[in-house]
Structures are given as structure tokens and as C-alpha cells.
Amino acid sequence: MNQSKAPARWPNNVEYLVQSVLDPKFPKESRELLVVGPDVPPSQLAGRSSQRIPVTIKIIDNPNHPAFGQRGLFACGKIAANSFILPYIGEIHSDDREDSDYDLSLHRVDEISIGVDASRKGNEARFVNDFRGIQPKPNATFRQGADRRGWLEMSIWSGPLSIKKGEEILVSYGKGWWKARQALLDPTETKTGNTEEP
Template identity: 35%
Template sequence: MGNRRPSRTPNTQSKPPSSHKTKKPTDQTTGSHKGHQQQQQLLLPPPKLLTYTLPPLNWPSTLPYLASNHVSAQLEPEQLSLLSPAAVTASLSIPTLATYAPTRNPLVQIKQIADPAHPVYPQHGLFATRYIPAGTHIIDYTGLVHVCPQAECAMSDYDLAFLDRDAGLAIDGALMGNEGRFVNDWHGVREEGPNAVFEEYFVKAKDKGKEVWQARMGIWAKPVSSTERSVSGIAKGSEICVGYGKGWWRARRGLMELVEEKSEADLVIEDAGTSMQET
């Protein structure tokens, strides 16, 4: 399979490799990733979060642009409570009210991949328009929040597991979303590895006139850690890349094997039919 994803139509499925990102088990009370406490402390939540509402340049005209997630009406009350908990103990949270700005996100730009050697050429990627310091919140990953069993999500290019894994929630950016759906995997793009990470966080937001906690999936510039002191942020013009995780690649490899097996079976049936006609 290499690193290339199944081909997509630039205007409707042009999310660079976005995908299902398999994540580590989450803390079911806070939604925070177990084992990620050190990383969370190194991420830098802004004192006040700006959510940009204007679609960017090169946004597919056929897809609705979402500044925040659209929640499926099929979610159960228990699942909805995860999206908007009464109280938050997670360390990665922004207690000030989120503000919506009717402008484009100034940190990122969707661009068509020009390098034929790129794994998703000639599709699209997400690029930094300026230097982004390590640990900075870049943008959210938005889409349809729905129930997606892990086995099904593993076959999706745009479903991202969200919050409590046992609840089966995912964010699907296939048919709606924002710039986050254009983030590619780092394999075949950056020898240094990913320069950004997915991480859930909580922020105060207005809902029906009330201030409530709201769970979101953020894309953050990779934080500096004790083992990776070379991380220094994302340079202007660089492609923003994350790691989809081994689960995504295993699922993708399995899907490709199924396609190959089906193709071989079809050829056998076709050959058998031809032989019968000849006799």
C-alpha cells in the first residue's frame, strides 16, 4: 500500500489524508487521554479562544463549512453529556467564553499539492501561513459528531474517534467540516515526523443563552518534550502534518487487501465465464 491513500475527488474528498485517527484510551470522566498528561501541560491553550467562521480560500464549494461541530440527532442523552459536561476536571481547558470571528483562520491555508512525490498528489494539504510556536492551538477538527463503531470508523478516511471510546463517538469530516479535514499524515512527507497533534480540550461556549462546557478536538502544533527538544514549532509555508496512528494504517492495509482479494476473485469468475463460452 505504501503511504498513498485511496484516491479522492479534489472538490469533495480532498481531505489530504485525514482520516480515522485511532487514539489511546481516554479518561471516561474527563475525556483526556491517559498517559498524555505531560503533553497536555506542554500544550498552550489561549487565554481566549477565537473560532473563525468564514470558509477559507480553496474550500470545496459542495461541502458545508462548520466553525463548530454538528451533532447528530441520534445521540443518546449519555453521549450528549460527554459533549457538554456539567463540570470539567481536564487540565486542557479554556474557562473563558469562546468568541466567534467572521473571518478566515489566519494561521492556515489550503493548498493543492504540487510535488508528484507527495503521497496524496495532486490533492490538497494544510499549510502554515506564518510561524506557529510549539504547543499552539491551530484549529479544531470539525464535522458531524455521530456514533461510529470502531470497526466502521477504522475504514473511514474522515472519521476521528472522539472522547470516550466506549461511547463510540466520532467526528466525521467527509461531508462537512473545516480546514482540519485537509491535514495529512506525516509519512512520506516529513522525515522528522509529525509537526502537529490531535488533542481534545474543553472550552466555555454559549448554548441557548447559557454558558456551558463544550468538548472539541483541536489540532495543535507539536509540543516540546524532554525527549524531542528539536521541536521548535511550525515554520511559515510548512505543511501541517499529524500521525494517523497504527490503527488507521492497519485498517487501511486490511481494506486494500480486501479490495485486492475481490479483484482477484472477479478475475477468476471472468476467466471461468470466458472458458465456458469457448467450450
């Protein structure tokens, strides 16, 4: 069973999951790409604990926060450095989802791109915010690993320093994410970032 009771402050229009699900349109011939094979060195995969760290979703009420009025993910207790926090759960797909702010890449090979999108269904990890405009650097990171089925999975881990109780869990979305968002917001921007007309 993929569903469980949604946590407090969960949005009504998003399905809560405890395990990622396949998009019904996901090609059967690509499913083998989801399975972590024996040829992948363990050093390339994050070994996770079966126990999640308690986290909570809060509405951002600080008007200086870039996500003011939206949600963020916060630690319910101290999180030790380099610790597994929780998996990033959503719908595993192979189609383009450029309009989603909740889509992470799991695997790219040749012309196939597999991602996990938490825009319509997911878990608390979908509320992790980017550190920019909040803190000087992230206190958490995305790491690739495998779920209990042996499928590729992205998860959130604390960084080299511990995270204090009540502190917001922040990652880096990456410069590519911000460039893609800027291009969607400003279609006149060229690849070089110049917004002037030719």
C-alpha cells in the same frame, strides 16, 4: 450560527462549519457524554486560545507527495512551538463510520463510541495530512479539549518545534488508522498481517 464563508480551495461537496454540529441521529441519552465534567482533570484537556493561527489550504502539486493532487494544510506565518492552531470541526456522531477518512474518536465508554467526522462537513483541519512519506516526524499533534459549549473537542497543536511560514502542517494519524485503511483496501489480510491463503 455554524456556517461562515468557506476559505479558498474549499471543496464544493463539503459544508464549511465554524463549530461542530450534532448528527440528527445522535442519541439524546448520550449527550451528557459530550460535556466535559468537573471530574476530568485540567491536565487531561488542552487549554486552547480563542484565536486561531492563520492557515491556508493548498493543492499538493509535488508528484512525490503521498497526497499528490489532493489538499494539504499550510502555515500562513511562523507558528510557535506548542501552540493551538485550530479545532478539528465536523459532525459529532455515535454510529460507525468505518468508510470515513476524516473521523476522529472523541470518547469511548462501554459500548458507546463518539466521534467527530469531517467527511461531509467541517473546517480547514480536515486537510491536515499524515507525516509519513513527507517528513521524518510530525510537526503537529491532535489534543483533546473542550469547545466554548463545554463539549469534548479535538484540536490541532504545533509540536515541540516551531512551524515555518509555508510549511505543511503534519500530524500522525496513528498506526491503527493505517492498519484499518489497509484492511479496507486488502480484505484478504488477516489480523496478523499475513496475506497468504491458509
